[in-house]
Amino acid sequence: MINKSDIKHIRSLHQKKFREQHKQFIVEGPKMVREIIANNVPINALYSTENEPLYENLPNFHKIKSSEMGRISALKNPSSALALLPYLNTEYSPLPKEELYLGLDHIQDPGNLGTIIRTCDWFGVKTVICSEDTVEKYNPKVIQASMGSIFRVIVEYVDLLEYCNKLKNNDIDIFGTTLSGEQVTTVNAPKKGLLLIGNESRGLSSELLGICTHERKIPRLGGSESLNAAVACGIFLNYAFHS
Incomplete structure (x- = not known):
């Protein structure tokens, strides 16, 4: 009852x-x-x-x-x-000195965030840093899409621009995912630092792009204008850990 x-x-x-x-x-x-x-x-x-x-x-x-x-x-x-x-108790090291963190800029779709968390869990990425305007991690659709990974991956919300400035001041690499960067297949893959994924429709903000120490792109072979944020995350992480 x-x-x-x-x-x-x-x-x-x-x-x-x-x-x-x-x-x-x-x-x-x-x-x-x-x-x-x-x-x-x-x-x-x-x-x-x-x-x-x-x-x-x-x-x-x-x-x-x-x-x-x-x-x-x-x-x-x-x-x-x-x-x-x-609410989950989360403790994390704010600076990814010897590991790769994922950064998310204004991700709005709950299913995307949940799938990204699940993908990070698959590749062993333990920390996701979200902009304050990214969809809430406790949204029921985020929880369902994470398939339990929400309990193993730390998800934190910060002023992402301020956070990236702090990383840059500590000489930590920031990898921005764009449509015009170097092809992820032809350069050294990010092994540590922060990998930034942008909003589903507009990508990373110009302010964040200005702070990035590297820009990376997925080579396009067909006619689609863009990739789903969660799909792009999976491709970038696959190159990061298998190249």
Whole structure:
């Protein structure tokens, strides 16, 4: 069972302002819940329509009806499990001295951000630095698209221009992804520093491009004007770690 006040509270977390107010977010789906448990992520409450042995020993597990799940889910087709989590605690080194960080400038599509986080997890990139106007990482569509990688990849929001200036002042390489830079296939791939991916439609801002120490592009063989940001991220990271 789930009471009316809990239903109201969980439904409020579908909106960013209430997530920020309560410092909580929701995660849906049995696979995602298994990821939460496997990564020892704190759980405020767990609701399921099934008697799953993995859940039953949790102190805050609640068995509910499918109709009740439909009232709290943010999905068009609700799954069998929903977890209520506190905001994630993240600690990271602000300067990527011996590793590669990913920087995101004004990424707006939640699916893109979630897929980028998942791609970073695949390639072992542990830190993503986002501009303050990038879509919120706790957006339910971001969480779903990350497929659990949100629990292994640190995602931070900063004044990206100020952050890049700090990197440059510390002699840390900044690689800007553009349509006019050097081909990533013909030059040394970025192994450490910051790799910047720009907005889906307009790319990197001119201010950020002015700070970049290197510009890289993916060679185009066909007629498309641009690549999806998440696809471009995967291609650049593949060259970074396999060249």
